[in-house]
Amino acid sequence: MFNIKGILFSFLSIFWIVSPFSSSYAETTASEEKPALPLFVPKQDPLGVIRFKAGGKERPSTIIPYIQSSLNSYLRRHGNPVSAIVMVDVESGHIIAMAQGRDPGKWGGQTHTALYEGFPAASIFKVVPTIAAMDVAQLEPNTVIGLTGGCAKVHPRGWWLRDVKPTRLHKMSLSRAFANSCNSFFAKLTLQYLGVGVLNNYAKKLGWNEGIGADFQLNSSPMNPPKPARSAIHTVGRYAAGFGMVGLSPIHAAWINLVIARDGVPLALKIFSDHDQKDPIETAKNAKPIFHQENAMSLRRMMQKTVRSGTASSAFRSWKYRKIKRTAGGKTGTLNSQAPKGLATWFAGLMPVTDPKVVVSAVVVNGDRWVIKGSHLAAEGFRLWEEYLRKKQRYYGLR
Secondary structure (H helix, E strand, O other): OEOHHHHHHHHHHHHOOOOOOOOOHHHHOOOOOOOOOOOOOOOOOOOOOOEEEEOOEEEEEOOOHHHHHHHHHHHHHOOOOEEEEEEEEOOOOEEEEEEEOOOHHHOOOOOOHHHOOOEEOHHHHHHHHHHHHHHOOOOOOOOEEEOOOOOOOOOOOOHHHEOOOOEOOEEEEHHHHHHHOOHHHHHHHHHHHHOHHHHHHHHHHOOOOOOOOEOOOOOOOOEEOOOHHHOOHHHHHHHHHHHOEEEEOHHHHHHHHHHHHOOOOOOOEEOEOOOOOOOHHHHOOOOOOOOOHHHHHHHHHHHHHHHHOOOOOOOOOOHHHHHHHOOOEEEEEEEEEOOOOEEEEEEEEEEOOOOOOEEEEEEEEEOOOOOOOHHHHHHHHHHHHHHHHHHHHHHHOOO
């Protein structure tokens, strides 16, 4: 039998949500005209600085040339697929790398690939019901839900929604479901504990349809949630599991992980290094938290399981990434993309889990021939960040 009482409660919750947290960080950032970033990141100048033209002058950027050029080389060696990777310093919000593969003009892109909001969010969206479940329903990572019908599909017949006693063969914890990206778990979780209204509210807090703080022009990632009054139960479940009409840009995915790394407190992304302290993008640092600090810490521990034993473990198995595997965490996602055409594979995460210093988001769209996935690209980004720190310490005596 279905839990009709729980379903009705969840659907009624579309009309209310009580939360002490801010509704949208984009509202706290500057509203004046921001510079648009070019289609390609320029090469470094003779002084070793990457500069962007903005406001009639060239402004220095926060991008680290060594990491940027190394990522460009890595993508070239792997055939320059449609791809992008963004790396952000957790303390400052500085973008330290923003690399792309194939020329956006060759697949229909109008911006740098990292700014393109039309990639399917896929299972990266599962971060939303996970945070909401801990914040609103007060679920713990070890909370177990009875489950049947497998994880892969959210079947229209609703087998996944049946009341099942959590036995050895028919149970799943929130932590395990997150690490293994169990679709039916998140569908049932949303319908029984949250509802579409709660889910949409937290998605907006995390930037969907609202925008995020940045010192450059950036389109908001789109979200077209199902209408409960006109949607089948499995449609709502599929939306919660990451199969809905939800887009995501790599730069937005990096910002979401920046918020997680900062214990729920948002910070504007910055690509220009010449801000003064009176700049609105600098004075917007006193933003209210989006979700509870302890839930951010719990989420990071779940993200670590994704890398150690979950859906990203195979990408970090190589000897080059074994040390990273012990300290990094993240979330993967895989879904067919319509524009560009192909299978979009995601990884968005942070490192180290216990005290994050850097966040990475990567997407790769593969066609008939697979070379790398988003998790491979992200693993290389983590490795290059560690390598850069070692080189800096060795040559300049800096820590």
